[in-house]
Amino acid sequence: MRGFLDEVKVTPGGEHILACIQCGTCTGSCPMAGAMEYPPRKIIAMIRAGMRDEVLSSNSMWFCLSCYTCTARCPRGVKPTELAHALESLAAQQGFQIGGTSTPSLYRSFVGSIKSNGRVHELGMMIKYYLSIIPELMKHPVATIKVVPLGIKLFSHKRLPLKSTKIKGKEDLSKIIRKFKEVRGKHVKAAQPDTSGYVNRATKNKAELKAEADYEWAKGEGNKILKRPGIEEGNPGIFG
């Protein structure tokens, strides 16, 4: 089985993780850092330490607002926002249960709406979402009731139409998605990081090459020097 780090690296958004120097700029810039179990810098360290279960079952990436502040400020081009999306999709596809946030349910309702209409029907999506989190809502009845007037306001300002728009190419879209799953299935076994992009854009700059070399070294020599016990294969010991 591939190590967790390798898995993250081949997921779109996870490519640049090796370039991280753990400076903490991302965490310092993140409006949600305080609410996350593990803020962005720490998550990166944990991924490189191979802590799959802890990372994928945490609420951190689900708290990400996709505000891209970290991405804009990261001195190493790591793109922690994209990384959060990559982690969300890994967690979702591997069936991790995430406690303490209903964002996954929200996203599922949203995507469900796209899959059945081709477009998002916001009212339908919201209803589906609230129905899917009833047990959660029961815990905060007062807060829940307060959502109703808000919905009514949007509705009375014509901003939540009852009717959904279905696109003509709905079937086409489903076929495309199905076919893509099939195509991807074929490629996944032989998955290597898609480095074609690096060559194109020449983004694999010196710093990234150095980071990779450091990583290889850390995996082998580095671990030996530090004599850290219990570090599994593929674990970049000194970075963790």
Added chain:
Amino acid sequence: MKLYSYFPGCSAESTGLGLGLSVQAIAEPLDMELVEIEDWNCCGSTPYGSLDEEESIVVAARNLALAEKRGFDLVTPCSSCFVTLAGANGYLQEHPKMLAQVNEALAVAGLEYQGSLRVRHLVDVLVNDITPEFIADKVRNRLDGLRVAPYYGCQLVRPQYGLDDTEFPRTLDRLVECLGAEAVDFPLKARCCGGSLTLSEEGNVLGLMYKLLKSAAENGAQCLVTPCPLCQTNLDAYQSRVNASFKTDYKLPVLFITQLIGLALGIEAESLGMNTNIVSPRVVLDYIKNRVIT
């Protein structure tokens, strides 16, 4: 007449109805022809990419393929659609292997994407193609003295697609100023409003909106403008929730920048969807009325 392919985005038909209507209303007077991509599907937005990053690229790619056939730049007024479509486009242009896989899938619907498209935000088009000078020429109701806080949100300027500075952008300020209005200092102009997490994590994000409204109010703004339907919905619809949580009494109208442009062009409030705004935009409308009369 400048020609574009147009991607309104799902919200332009619902929560962002005011955006959809006002874009349509200002297109002609500003010499833009926006031809809607036929039968477009949802861009996928953040949620799709979060559940399945690769599949979301395919979903976006159907739109890119449909738009590429016409050959004009693809323009969207929605900041979230912009980031999603531009992101997928960039990824496909940079990853030929992924593009090949995506094309294998698109082929079942008789589509192909070659990777030649340019995805742009409407604000980019307004500032760089149409230009503030041209808009100023078309203004019938100058908004002299109206104090406006230009709120960019995150997705218009981040991640970097080269439109503007990621922290202290100016493009929207220029659009506001070309209408005669004053763009007030607004240090938080590119901070996040909470995005779609207002639905799932309201308690955690109301504070972000509070800070934005506070900063705008303290700098003397009479209203905010934004291009983003999500920002607009959050700051407009949730303003009363912010007031309740933080014991404040903000009544700041939040307009789409295209609504403000439309008003300055002399377009009727109704055609700009001003009646879909939740915090009453009366301050702005009265301001214009009084100026026209006096």
